Amino acid sequence: MSDFTHGFWSWYVAAISLVSILACALLLWLAGKARVPAGEAGRQDNTTGHVWDEDLREYNNPLPRWWMWLFILTVVFALGYLALFPGLGSFQGSQRWSQVADHDADVQRMRQALAPLYAEFTAKSVAELSKDPRALAMGERQFLNHCSQCHGSDGRGSKGFPNLTNGQAAWLGPLSGEHIVQTITQGRLGMMPPMAAAVGSEAALSDLAHYVLSLSGSPHKPIKAVAGKASFSSCAACHGVDGKGNKALGAPNLSDNYWLHGWGEEAIVSIIKNGKNNVMPAQSGKLSPEQIHVVAAYVMSLSGSGVAELAQPEVLKPASPAPAVTPIKAP
Ligand code: HEC
Ligand code: HEC
Structure with missing residues (x-):
């Protein structure tokens, strides 16, 4: 493959390469034969007349033979190399070698070497595999x-x-091998429509936000929450009457303390007004089904490992007071 935009450039580059190599060969040949002219004084002592450090003189001899032959060998090598491998414009070389094919062959070799291992892995369910350290x-x-x-190195x-370390309750979908494999293969689209029209005024939105906060026992104003309860009926179709979510629709549980899109009145009012389109791109173009099976097992092993952390609202925690400064004791 070549990246030349026009066939001319391929010839141009090839011509420059060949002419430079031949020019080197010519220069060598001449340097091996000719002597530097003796100079104005018609020097008879076989030196060039250059003197350094008072008495260091440069002899006027051609290059040693063996030295010149080494140079000629490099020229022959260069021509041979260019005949075999790509290097002259877009000429592929008689070996038809290319980096891409070399890489593909490496990948193919690796796939074959790993095939038995992957066959063993895919024979197990994702849940079973999530206990296999290899x-x-x-x-x-x-x-x-x-x-x-996107999901963080942890x-x-x-x-x-x-957060994939959450337990079952805080997942958007069911915590199952099928859901994880499907999500990785096909991607996901979490879609909540803008809902402000169904709720009404800014005050009603604020009240509803406090009701949503009350569902998880997060800090909220109780009077506003009571006033906002009625508006939640327009949310219940997706998030459930009790706000516990609906995994089939990907509507999150609002009664846990995990806030994917931010914690607090402002974040909730914003999502009600603007809705949300949250996209995870499909990974099937990058990973083979066997690789997806294995990475799904890894994801399953992560799930639940962060459950204990959920006692505090995650993502945009309310500002905590500045830590007390320990005074430095005088010695
Ligand atoms: C470009 C960003 C991006 C990349 C890359 C990405 N994800 Fe996601 N992933 C997301 C988003 C955003 C969501 C949430 C989609 C939604 O709201 O429905 C998500 C959701 C998920 C879920 C569902 C979680 C739940 O609660 O149900 C799983 C599982 C998952 N990703 C695993 C992976 C794995 C494994 C990979 C790598 C192979 C990966 N993701 C790569 C952005 C990404
Ligand atoms: C058509 C279904 C649907 C309706 C109706 C709906 N939602 Fe949602 N909501 C979703 C989905 C799906 C998501 C998750 C988007 C994503 O995957 O990121 C979501 C996310 C949210 C979140 C963010 C949760 C988090 O963890 O950060 C809040 C808060 C929320 N909705 C509140 C509401 C409220 C309040 C209403 C009623 C006014 C409502 N939703 C109506 C489907 C819906």
């Missing part, structure tokens, strides 16, 4: 390569990107 080690590397830019996510 699979987890491979899955972790894939996770770091393909998932960590899988704890960030605002908008789910």
